[in-house]
Amino acid sequence: xxxxxxxxxxxxxxxxxxxxxxxxxxxxxxxxxxxxxxxxxxxxxxxxxxxxxxxxxxxxxxxxxxxxxxxxxxxxxxxxxxxxxxxxxxxxxxxxxxxxxxxxxxxxxxxxxxxxxxxxxxxxxxxxxxxxxxxxxxxxxxxxxxxxxxxxxxxxxxxxxxxxxxxxxxxxxxxxxxxxxxxxxxxxxxxxxxxxxxxxxxxxxxxxxxxxxxxxxxxxxxxxxxxxxxxxxxxxxxxxxxxxxxxxxxxxxxxxxxxxxxxxxxxxxxxxxxxxxxxxxxxxxxxxxxxxxxxxxxxxxxxxxxxxxxxxxxxxxxxxxxxxxxxxxxxxxxxxxxxxxxxxxxxxxxxxxxxxxxxxxxxxxxxxxxxxxxxxxxxxxxxxxxxxxxxxxxxxxxxxxxxxxx
Amino acid sequence: xxxxxxxxxxxxxxxxxxxxxxxxxxxxxxxxxxxxxxxxxxxxxxxxxxxxxxxxxxxxxxxxxxxxxxxxxxxxxxxxxxxxxxxxxxxxxxxxxxxxxxxxxxxxxxxxxxxxxxxxxxxxxxxxxxxxxxxxxxxxxxxxxxxxxxxxxxxxxxxxxxxxxxxxxxxxxxxxxxxxxxxxxxxxxxxxxxxxxxxxxxxxxxxxxxxxxxxxxxxxxxxxxxxxxxxxxxxxxxxxxxxxxxxxxxxxxxxxxxxxxxxxxxxxxxxxxxxxxxxxxxxxxxxxxxxxxxxxxxxxxxxxxxxxxxxxxxxxxxxxxxxxxxxxxxxxxxxxxxxxxxxxxxxxxxxxxxxxxxxxxxxxxxxxxxxxxxxxxxxxxxxxxxxxxxxxxxxxxxxxxxxxxxxxxxxxxxxxxxxxxxxxxxxxxxxxxxxxxxxxxxxxxxxxxxxxxxxxxxxxxxxxxxxxxxxxxxxxxxxxxxxxxxxxxxxxxxx
Numbered sequence: 001x002x003x004x005x006x007x008x009x010x011x012x013x014x015x016x017x018x019x020x021x022x023x024x025x026x027x028x029x030x031x032x033x034x035x036x037x038x039x040x041x042x043x044x045x046x047x048x049x050x051x052x053x054x055x056x057x058x059x060x061x062x063x064x065x066x067x068x069x070x071x072x073x074x075x076x077x078x079x080x081x082x083x084x085x086x087x088x089x090x091x092x093x094x095x096x097x098x099x100x101x102x103x104x105x106x107x108x109x110x111x112x113x114x115x116x117x118x119x120x121x122x123x124x125x126x127x128x129x130x131x132x133x134x135x136x137x138x139x140x141x142x143x144x145x146x147x148x149x150x151x152x153x154x155x156x157x158x159x160x161x162x163x164x165x166x167x168x169x170x171x172x173x174x175x176x177x178x179x180x181x182x183x184x185x186x187x188x189x190x191x192x193x194x195x196x197x198x199x200x201x202x203x204x205x206x207x208x209x210x211x212x213x214x215x216x217x218x219x220x221x222x223x224x225x226x227x228x229x230x231x232x233x234x235x236x237x238x239x240x241x242x243x244x245x246x247x248x249x250x251x252x253x254x255x256x257x258x259x260x261x262x263x264x265x266x267x268x269x270x271x272x273x274x275x276x277x278x279x280x281x282x283x284x285x286x287x288x289x290x291x292x293x294x295x296x297x298x299x300x301x302x303x304x305x306x307x308x309x310x311x312x313x314x315x316x317x318x319x320x321x322x323x324x325x326x327x328x329x330x331x332x333x334x335x336x337x338x339x340x341x342x343x344x345x346x347x348x349x350x351x352x353x354x355x356x357x358x359x360x361x362x363x364x365x366x367x368x369x370x371x372x373x374x375x376x377x378x379x380x381x382x383x384x385x386x387x388x389x390x391x392x393x394x395x396x397x398x399x400x401x402x403x404x405x406x
Numbered sequence: 407x408x409x410x411x412x413x414x415x416x417x418x419x420x421x422x423x424x425x426x427x428x429x430x431x432x433x434x435x436x437x438x439x440x441x442x443x444x445x446x447x448x449x450x451x452x453x454x455x456x457x458x459x460x461x462x463x464x465x466x467x468x469x470x471x472x473x474x475x476x477x478x479x480x481x482x483x484x485x486x487x488x489x490x491x492x493x494x495x496x497x498x499x500x501x502x503x504x505x506x507x508x509x510x511x512x513x514x515x516x517x518x519x520x521x522x523x524x525x526x527x528x529x530x531x532x533x534x535x536x537x538x539x540x541x542x543x544x545x546x547x548x549x550x551x552x553x554x555x556x557x558x559x560x561x562x563x564x565x566x567x568x569x570x571x572x573x574x575x576x577x578x579x580x581x582x583x584x585x586x587x588x589x590x591x592x593x594x595x596x597x598x599x600x601x602x603x604x605x606x607x608x609x610x611x612x613x614x615x616x617x618x619x620x621x622x623x624x625x626x627x628x629x630x631x632x633x634x635x636x637x638x639x640x641x642x643x644x645x646x647x648x649x650x651x652x653x654x655x656x657x658x659x660x661x662x663x664x665x666x667x668x669x670x671x672x673x674x675x676x677x678x679x680x681x682x683x684x685x686x687x688x689x690x691x692x693x694x695x696x697x698x699x700x701x702x703x704x705x706x707x708x709x710x711x712x713x714x715x716x717x718x719x720x721x722x723x724x725x726x727x728x729x730x731x732x733x734x735x736x737x738x739x740x741x742x743x744x745x746x747x748x749x750x751x752x753x754x755x756x757x758x759x760x761x762x763x764x765x766x767x768x769x770x771x772x773x774x775x776x777x778x779x780x781x782x783x784x785x786x787x788x789x790x791x792x793x794x795x796x797x798x799x800x801x802x803x804x805x806x807x808x809x810x811x812x813x814x815x816x817x818x819x820x821x822x823x824x825x826x827x828x829x830x831x832x833x834x835x836x837x838x839x840x841x842x843x844x845x846x847x848x849x850x851x852x853x854x855x856x857x858x859x860x861x862x863x864x865x866x867x868x869x870x871x872x873x874x875x876x877x878x879x880x881x882x883x884x885x886x887x888x889x890x891x892x893x894x895x896x897x898x899x900x901x
Contacts, residue, residue, distance in 0.1 A: 182660030
């Protein structure tokens with residue numbers, strides 16, 4: 001990839017894709033390149049660098065929507081929202097450090113294209129749930145738009161959902177509109193210590209089934225907890241964390257009732273605002289596995305109650321380190337380096353309970369030979385190929401990023 | 407409303423098709439008698455009627471697959487149907503199509519409290535899901551006003567909302583998994599009991615696709631713990647502007663109410679006459695603001711909203727002191743449609759969304775249109791998310807009034823788009839807004855949406871004539887013409 005194309009407006013973006021389509025010269029689509037290491041390696045002639053398509057286009061806090069050019073740095077978006085006491089409720093992670101890139105480079109478009117939400121996923125949804133509309137250039141080099149700039153809209157097919165999680169394989173986004181929400185006034189975290197994975201997930205389920213309006217439910221076994229940055233590490237040993245957010249009087253009252261509810265699992269500590277934010281940032285950014293770059297890292301999405309069983313099954317034949325978010329439904333798994341990333345063990349364990357696994361971090365050679373995303377049934381794979389063809393029939397946008405030919 | 411020209415050759419095969427379907431679903435589950443077909447001739451948009459060619463009522467996913475494969479092989483169109491409560495004509499039959507009724511899929515398959523989800527067949531009603539988990543303190547959040555009758559499969563097809571969706575989202579935000587039959591009879595599963603399945607989010611794009619992409623045969627939804635408490639404020643204002651200011655102040659204060667509904671003067675008066683909810687008759691605009699959640703939070707926020715309402719000039723401020731009073735506040739709003747039905751022989755319910763701050767201007771222009779068309783209008787409004795439901799009053803027995811109501815409605819929806827909004831917030835495009843799609847999308851936008859349709863249903867057999875004005879042939883849409891740009895490539899910075 002000797003050369004990068006760096007369009008500065010929509011017309012140039014269209015021309016760049018038209019040029020690639022005419023010459024059948026595939027493009028690797030990048031925003032801030034923080035997640036370049038995620039997905040199958042793309043065989044592309046050139047990089048389509050969208051970083052010049054940046055800047056907030058329209059933000060009206062009262063309407064709860066924000067429109068920005070696709071490669072607007074997430075930091076810029078968050079700063080504007082912070083000034084109006086609002087936020088992106090899906091809690092965008094910064095996976096740069098996990099994937100060997102610098103921190104703080106994620107863009108709004110990249111977050112939407114990969115659809116990876118943070119701990120608040122269980123309460124507020126994923127990026128897809130806040131993605132209201134966009135303008136993009138398809139692999140046919142056609143400018144098109146979908147959705148709208150209002151929070152409630154069912155006009156036409158919801159192509160925003162399709163763009164979310166498509167990893168740039170359908171269209172290159174130029175501009176996006178997202179729903180924004182008031183940021184919570186106060187944050188607290190209830191901590192339980194020393195629980196086994198099974199007991200922890202039961203405690204998290206009890207919290208999630210309560211009327212306590214829990215916005216984070218994570219469990220870090222001892223080894224993962226030891227990998228937390230010092231500011232977030234409230235003590236040695238396994239940590240089970242339940243987050244509550246909202247107006248101050250509400251958070252205080254819910255903290256007390258949840259402590260009573262969880263008393264059977266052990267004594268609870270209440271983490272104050274600052275340390276709470278640091279802890280959840282660390283969980284969100286997969287900080288326990290971000291440092292030691294040698295290990296391969298998997299992300300498993302499973303029915304929450306099955307999380308510990310899945311991890312046990314993978315840890316039986318060989319060493320595995322894990323921690324849990326989403327009440328047990330999201331498992332971050334680190335394994336020693338292996339050419340096959342132990343994908344058969346991992347996928348068998350997730351598949352048994354009806355879940356799925358994504359190989360998030362591995363050397364390029366491993367990601368070229370091991371299916372990075374969950375393999376699909378033949379019927380679904382055919383459908384996915386037809387969807388790809390509907391948007392990018394010549395395969396010029398991130399070809400092969402998700403699956404062979406997609 | 408012009409529907410696609412019926413295929414006479416298919417209609418001529420009607421008896422043979424009914425027999426073919428009977429061989430799959432059993433003779434007792436095929437309706438071909440002309441009188442019985444009348445029961446299916448419309449949905450909730452009763453202005454348009456067309457008896458189906460034949461109705462098939464499959465009872466299993468395998469039967470759905472076989473019916474679709476049969477229709478696919480014979481190039482026969484299919485219109486899926488849940489309870490037929492669509493307000494946009496999404497389930498309007500076609501003269502040359504099989505209506506596929508999903509009413510026999512009426513069982514809840516599993517309640518999984520540990521993983522906070524319910525697996526249900528698509529013909530289960532929206533409310534029945536909440537009924538199945540209420541004993542454990544849970545509920546299913548999206549609550550369209552037809553929730554007693556509408557089905558969860560239809561909710562998926564329409565991406566249904568309800569008064570609580572500002573806080574809890576639409577159907578799409580509460581869905582975990584789907585089983586779906588494609589037009590060739592193949593059955594696929596999307597998602598499950600886990601979040602964010604890998605691959606393209608086909609579940610996301612099927613939700614709200616109005617029966618154009620596939621037939622839903624099983625649904626897994628997320629259930630939530632019911633809020634500890636809910637309280638409401640009833641607020642009267644001397645003008646629409648003042649009520650709008652109050653809504654802005656609530657959102658500006660960082661409060662997301664469970665529900666925030668507005669009614670204008672005609673709607674207030676109709677509702678009060680119908681059910682004596684105790685609404686202030688001197689108010690130009692009424693707001694019902696409901697806060698739900700932990701009791702400590704609700705009490706705290708009620709006091710804040712009360713102060714904000716007074717600051718915005720509310721002339722009536724009442725806070726519900728018990729469940730009975732809260733329900734009484736809601737009674738008038740929930741009965742708004744039947745209340746209008748009592749003061750007018752017919753009414754036509756519109757469903758645009760606008761940026762909330764444009765509300766006073768939009769209501770002013772709707773009032774002008776009302777005078778111009780000579781038709782009365784009452785407005786109810788999901789104020790938090792900008793979803794406006796003008797109810798146009800007309801009499802179908804008076805010559806020209808239906809056509810005038812349709813023209814009035816279309817002008818309102820064009821206005822919604824003009825001020826930065828959209829054609830439909832929750833009712834769907836169906837046949838109703840089909841011909842208005844061009845007001846919101848250009849040719850390239852529509853062609854790209856149609857190409858997605860082609861990926862699922864290349865012969866356009868599933869629910870044709872709905873949502874999109876005129877479907878192009880998939881072969882034509884699939885051709886690639888790359889147009890060279892005007893700025894040309896030399897202008898692009900390289901490094």
